[in-house]
Amino acid sequence: MDDPDELAPAVRSILSAARERADAGSGESVSVASRDLSAAFERAETDGRVPVIAEVKPTSPTTDGARDDDPVALAEGMVAGGAAALSVLTEPEHFGGSVDTLERVRDAVDVPVLRKDFVVDEGQLDAVESDVVLLIARFVGDDLPDLLAAARDRGFQVLVEVHDRGELERALDAGATTVGVNNRDLAELVVDLETFESVAPGVPDDVALIAESGIGSPADVRRMRAAGADALLVGSAIMDGDVEANTRELVRAEADGDGAAEGGAVADEEDVSDTRDTTETPT
Secondary structure: OOOHHHOOHHHHHHHHHHHHOOOOOOOOOOOOOOOOHHHHHHHHHHOOOOOEEEEEOOOOOOOOOOOOOOHHHHHHHHHHOOOOEEEEEOOHHHHOOOHHHHHHHHHHOOOOEEEEOOOOOHHHHHHOOOOEEEEEHHHHHHHHHHHHHHHHHOOOEEEEEEOOHHHHHHHHHHOOOEEEEEOEEOOOOEEOOHHHHHHHHHOOOOOEEEEEOOOOOHHHHHHHHHOOOOEEEEOHHHHOOOHHHHHHHHHOHHHHOOOOOOOOOHHHOOOOOOOOOOOOOOO
16 A cells, blocks of 8 residues: 555645544444446447446535535436446545445446445445445555455446556456546546546556546547446546436446537536646545
């Protein structure tokens, strides 16, 4: 695990809170019958949709305000807009998430649901059932192989998040079959889409590859897909406005060419592909 002093203050706070919640599990190991994430991506491709994991994110520690809509209604809107899967924040202190929200969303939709949290201990895996769990290579360090195995023993699929080639090598050595490349540097919270473009060539063809962070327009979608992304994880750009229209605009980015979709809000947003974003969620 990296020296915490190398992380941005907001990220250090999140990591500290995660460690304090390390014993938050029920004490009993969960057993999950998970929905297949790869199959969901394939269905989207067959339907002519870009596979997008749309994120239900009420708030973040570095942005003002919160979205108070019913998360189930938001999730249903994202699925109606064509999302292949959903991501639900369960981190309570900095993102306003909860395991109850994830349970409600998962009961309401039929697509795979990723639990977006900061798991640093095996006990945290037992807090709630989901289809996919996130393990951040930088946070878990040498514990990655054991946590990956523990998650799979419970029936979870696992998204292993990396930021550079070194972390990618550790993820692959641990046996990761789904890898997300976070375009946001956790040391400075700066976003650069070139991060994905530099890491993607090192990912084997049999590993599902997801681009994370900084994807705010159809042009960004096409750029990440051209660089090898099998799917995209998108939060803020979808949550800002009409979630159904925003989701539809991104999943139609390749079919529509210029990405212009009537009623969509994403095309009007400022391009976030530059190396300059320091105000959104760390992952």
